[in-house]
Amino acid sequence: MAHAHSHVIHEGASLKQAARDTLEKSGQQWTAMRASVFDALAQFERPASAYDIAEAVSKAEGRRIAANSIYRILDLFVASNLARRVESVNAYVANAHPDCQHDCIFLVCDACGQATHIDDDSLSGNVRRAAEKAGFSVKRPIIEVHGTCADCDKN
Structure with a gap:
Protein backbone atom coordinates (compact mmCIF):
# COMPACT_ATOMS: atom_id res chain seq x y z
CA MET A 1 0.00 0.00 0.00
CA ASN A 95 -1.53 10.33 -14.56
CA ALA A 96 -0.98 13.87 -13.24
CA HIS A 97 1.57 12.61 -10.72
CA PRO A 98 3.49 9.77 -12.41
CA ASP A 99 6.25 9.90 -9.81
CA CYS A 100 3.82 8.66 -7.09
CA GLN A 101 2.30 5.20 -6.74
CA HIS A 102 -1.31 5.06 -5.56
CA ASP A 103 -4.07 2.54 -6.04
CA CYS A 104 -6.63 3.63 -8.62
CA ILE A 105 -9.97 4.95 -7.43
CA PHE A 106 -12.13 6.49 -10.17
CA LEU A 107 -15.46 8.26 -9.89
CA VAL A 108 -17.00 7.73 -13.35
CA CYS A 109 -19.91 9.92 -14.45
CA ASP A 110 -22.40 7.92 -16.50
CA ALA A 111 -23.89 11.14 -17.93
CA CYS A 112 -20.83 12.98 -19.30
CA GLY A 113 -18.11 10.32 -19.20
CA GLN A 114 -15.76 12.27 -16.93
CA ALA A 115 -13.59 10.12 -14.66
CA THR A 116 -12.18 11.77 -11.57
CA HIS A 117 -9.21 10.03 -9.96
CA ILE A 118 -8.95 10.25 -6.20
CA ASP A 119 -6.24 9.02 -3.86
CA ASP A 120 -7.55 7.40 -0.70
CA ASP A 121 -4.99 4.93 0.57
CA SER A 122 -7.15 4.09 3.59
CA LEU A 123 -10.00 2.90 1.35
CA SER A 124 -7.78 0.90 -0.97
CA GLY A 125 -5.86 -0.37 2.07
CA ASN A 126 -9.09 -1.81 3.45
CA VAL A 127 -9.71 -3.54 0.11
CA ARG A 128 -6.15 -4.95 0.19
CA ARG A 129 -6.57 -6.24 3.76
CA ALA A 130 -9.95 -7.85 2.99
CA ALA A 131 -8.51 -9.58 -0.08
CA GLU A 132 -5.44 -10.78 1.80
CA LYS A 133 -7.67 -12.05 4.65
CA ALA A 134 -9.49 -14.11 2.00
CA GLY A 135 -6.15 -15.56 0.88
CA PHE A 136 -5.90 -13.45 -2.25
CA SER A 137 -2.57 -11.95 -3.28
CA VAL A 138 -3.24 -8.36 -4.36
CA LYS A 139 -1.25 -6.73 -7.15
CA ARG A 140 -3.06 -3.40 -7.26
CA PRO A 141 -6.71 -2.72 -6.46
CA ILE A 142 -8.67 -0.68 -8.94
CA ILE A 143 -11.93 0.76 -7.66
CA GLU A 144 -14.46 2.39 -9.98
CA VAL A 145 -17.63 4.03 -8.76
CA HIS A 146 -20.28 4.87 -11.38
CA GLY A 147 -22.80 7.62 -10.82
CA THR A 148 -23.33 11.27 -11.67
CA CYS A 149 -20.77 14.06 -11.19
CA ALA A 150 -21.71 17.29 -9.43
CA ASP A 151 -21.96 19.23 -12.72
CA CYS A 152 -24.35 16.72 -14.32
CA ASP A 153 -26.31 16.30 -11.09
CA LYS A 154 -27.20 20.03 -11.23
CA ASN A 155 -28.78 19.63 -14.67
Whole structure:
Protein backbone atom coordinates (compact mmCIF):
# COMPACT_ATOMS: atom_id res chain seq x y z
CA MET A 1 0.00 0.00 0.00
CA ALA A 2 1.23 3.52 -0.76
CA HIS A 3 2.20 5.65 2.21
CA ALA A 4 0.99 9.12 3.12
CA HIS A 5 3.02 11.88 1.47
CA SER A 6 2.57 15.06 -0.46
CA HIS A 7 2.98 15.02 -4.21
CA VAL A 8 3.04 17.48 -7.07
CA ILE A 9 0.20 17.52 -9.58
CA HIS A 10 1.78 18.24 -12.96
CA GLU A 11 0.22 20.02 -15.94
CA GLY A 12 1.38 20.93 -19.44
CA ALA A 13 5.15 20.88 -19.98
CA SER A 14 5.71 19.86 -16.35
CA LEU A 15 3.49 16.79 -16.83
CA LYS A 16 5.31 15.77 -20.01
CA GLN A 17 8.70 16.15 -18.32
CA ALA A 18 7.56 14.19 -15.24
CA ALA A 19 6.26 11.43 -17.52
CA ARG A 20 9.52 11.34 -19.47
CA ASP A 21 11.61 11.26 -16.28
CA THR A 22 9.48 8.48 -14.79
CA LEU A 23 9.65 6.37 -17.96
CA GLU A 24 13.41 6.78 -18.28
CA LYS A 25 13.92 5.91 -14.58
CA SER A 26 12.13 2.63 -15.31
CA GLY A 27 14.75 1.87 -17.98
CA GLN A 28 12.56 2.67 -20.99
CA GLN A 29 13.25 5.14 -23.78
CA TRP A 30 11.17 8.26 -24.41
CA THR A 31 10.77 7.97 -28.17
CA ALA A 32 9.14 10.45 -30.53
CA MET A 33 6.13 8.14 -30.94
CA ARG A 34 5.74 7.69 -27.17
CA ALA A 35 5.95 11.46 -26.76
CA SER A 36 3.24 11.92 -29.43
CA VAL A 37 0.97 9.39 -27.74
CA PHE A 38 1.49 11.00 -24.34
CA ASP A 39 0.81 14.47 -25.78
CA ALA A 40 -2.44 13.25 -27.31
CA LEU A 41 -3.52 11.44 -24.15
CA ALA A 42 -2.78 14.45 -21.95
CA GLN A 43 -4.92 16.71 -24.16
CA PHE A 44 -8.13 14.78 -23.53
CA GLU A 45 -10.35 16.13 -20.76
CA ARG A 46 -12.13 12.79 -20.38
CA PRO A 47 -10.86 9.21 -20.56
CA ALA A 48 -9.79 8.44 -24.13
CA SER A 49 -9.87 5.13 -25.96
CA ALA A 50 -6.90 3.86 -27.94
CA TYR A 51 -8.88 4.71 -31.08
CA ASP A 52 -9.40 8.31 -29.91
CA ILE A 53 -5.67 8.60 -29.23
CA ALA A 54 -4.76 6.95 -32.56
CA GLU A 55 -6.92 9.49 -34.39
CA ALA A 56 -5.34 12.42 -32.54
CA VAL A 57 -1.80 11.13 -33.16
CA SER A 58 -2.62 10.44 -36.82
CA LYS A 59 -3.76 14.05 -37.28
CA ALA A 60 -0.67 15.41 -35.49
CA GLU A 61 1.72 13.15 -37.44
CA GLY A 62 0.00 13.56 -40.80
CA ARG A 63 -0.09 9.80 -41.29
CA ARG A 64 -2.30 6.94 -40.17
CA ILE A 65 -1.32 5.37 -36.84
CA ALA A 66 -2.92 2.02 -36.03
CA ALA A 67 -4.72 1.56 -32.72
CA ASN A 68 -2.64 -1.61 -32.12
CA SER A 69 0.49 0.54 -31.90
CA ILE A 70 -1.27 2.85 -29.48
CA TYR A 71 -2.39 -0.06 -27.27
CA ARG A 72 1.21 -1.27 -26.90
CA ILE A 73 2.38 2.18 -25.85
CA LEU A 74 -0.59 2.62 -23.48
CA ASP A 75 0.22 -0.75 -21.87
CA LEU A 76 3.76 0.52 -21.27
CA PHE A 77 2.41 3.81 -19.89
CA VAL A 78 0.09 2.02 -17.46
CA ALA A 79 2.88 -0.32 -16.32
CA SER A 80 5.17 2.70 -15.84
CA ASN A 81 2.50 4.76 -13.98
CA LEU A 82 2.28 7.42 -16.72
CA ALA A 83 -1.35 6.60 -17.46
CA ARG A 84 -4.24 4.91 -15.76
CA ARG A 85 -6.82 2.68 -17.36
CA VAL A 86 -10.48 3.19 -16.55
CA GLU A 87 -11.35 -0.48 -16.84
CA SER A 88 -15.14 -0.27 -17.13
CA VAL A 89 -15.02 2.02 -20.17
CA ASN A 90 -11.74 0.70 -21.68
CA ALA A 91 -10.22 4.17 -21.76
CA TYR A 92 -7.13 5.92 -20.43
CA VAL A 93 -6.17 9.11 -18.61
CA ALA A 94 -2.76 10.66 -18.15
CA ASN A 95 -1.53 10.33 -14.56
CA ALA A 96 -0.98 13.87 -13.24
CA HIS A 97 1.57 12.61 -10.72
CA PRO A 98 3.49 9.77 -12.41
CA ASP A 99 6.25 9.90 -9.81
CA CYS A 100 3.82 8.66 -7.09
CA GLN A 101 2.30 5.20 -6.74
CA HIS A 102 -1.31 5.06 -5.56
CA ASP A 103 -4.07 2.54 -6.04
CA CYS A 104 -6.63 3.63 -8.62
CA ILE A 105 -9.97 4.95 -7.43
CA PHE A 106 -12.13 6.49 -10.17
CA LEU A 107 -15.46 8.26 -9.89
CA VAL A 108 -17.00 7.73 -13.35
CA CYS A 109 -19.91 9.92 -14.45
CA ASP A 110 -22.40 7.92 -16.50
CA ALA A 111 -23.89 11.14 -17.93
CA CYS A 112 -20.83 12.98 -19.30
CA GLY A 113 -18.11 10.32 -19.20
CA GLN A 114 -15.76 12.27 -16.93
CA ALA A 115 -13.59 10.12 -14.66
CA THR A 116 -12.18 11.77 -11.57
CA HIS A 117 -9.21 10.03 -9.96
CA ILE A 118 -8.95 10.25 -6.20
CA ASP A 119 -6.24 9.02 -3.86
CA ASP A 120 -7.55 7.40 -0.70
CA ASP A 121 -4.99 4.93 0.57
CA SER A 122 -7.15 4.09 3.59
CA LEU A 123 -10.00 2.90 1.35
CA SER A 124 -7.78 0.90 -0.97
CA GLY A 125 -5.86 -0.37 2.07
CA ASN A 126 -9.09 -1.81 3.45
CA VAL A 127 -9.71 -3.54 0.11
CA ARG A 128 -6.15 -4.95 0.19
CA ARG A 129 -6.57 -6.24 3.76
CA ALA A 130 -9.95 -7.85 2.99
CA ALA A 131 -8.51 -9.58 -0.08
CA GLU A 132 -5.44 -10.78 1.80
CA LYS A 133 -7.67 -12.05 4.65
CA ALA A 134 -9.49 -14.11 2.00
CA GLY A 135 -6.15 -15.56 0.88
CA PHE A 136 -5.90 -13.45 -2.25
CA SER A 137 -2.57 -11.95 -3.28
CA VAL A 138 -3.24 -8.36 -4.36
CA LYS A 139 -1.25 -6.73 -7.15
CA ARG A 140 -3.06 -3.40 -7.26
CA PRO A 141 -6.71 -2.72 -6.46
CA ILE A 142 -8.67 -0.68 -8.94
CA ILE A 143 -11.93 0.76 -7.66
CA GLU A 144 -14.46 2.39 -9.98
CA VAL A 145 -17.63 4.03 -8.76
CA HIS A 146 -20.28 4.87 -11.38
CA GLY A 147 -22.80 7.62 -10.82
CA THR A 148 -23.33 11.27 -11.67
CA CYS A 149 -20.77 14.06 -11.19
CA ALA A 150 -21.71 17.29 -9.43
CA ASP A 151 -21.96 19.23 -12.72
CA CYS A 152 -24.35 16.72 -14.32
CA ASP A 153 -26.31 16.30 -11.09
CA LYS A 154 -27.20 20.03 -11.23
CA ASN A 155 -28.78 19.63 -14.67
